[in-house]
Amino acid sequence: MFLTMVWYFVWFLWIFLVVTVLVDVFRSHDLSGLAKAGWTIVVVVLPFAGVLIYLIARGDRMFVRKAGDLQDREAQFRAYVRDAAGGGGIAEELTKLAELRQRGVINESEFERGKTRILS
Template identity: 30%
Template sequence: MSFWDVLWLIIVSFGFLFYLMMLFSIIGDLFADHETRGIVKVVWVVFLLVVPLLTALVYLLVRGDGMARRRARTVQSAVDAQDAYIKSVATPAPADQIQKAKALLDEGTITQQEYDSLKSKALS
């Protein structure tokens, strides 16, 4: 195998992987779009199988903006869910905070005034 054969193999392999990534991205976006009717999805998939490169380019031209919006919405939803989970795990429950403050009060580590302050913060 010559140098040019290897170079050509690398270029073709890269192009094929790029095409597969584009195809999976289009199919994923197509099925993630809940506003598109089923028959329209079937037509897109059939055309992707029959005339793949032309259909992929047309899909990107026609629905490219929607792809970006749907992807941004999905990412934002995941970030919001992660933030909510972190807040729920990181912030102890008010009952736990009050219980710990009561234990400190019983040990004499804090005063009644400090306990009342901690309790009011936990309940707010």
């Protein structure tokens, strides 16, 4: 029973590794279409040797590519949130008005008029 569970666990890890290598092949921007096809054929026809050769030849850059993809996704998400949140709010407008007053761009009466306009 225990040996069967270990066998299923190892089999699951192997499938995960093959899928990870194939995903990395297709997400890699530095490979041409022909190179992607070649790596895919090698991994599918000779799975053990193909995965091991890929990990030896290109495994050191797998993490770098994955980290870059995650950073790009995070930047896109943050840009989406900024756009969805709109152009600030009352607090941001009041802060900008106070900065203008501190720099001497506007005087106290202009500050009070702007403040009442924002708050109303």
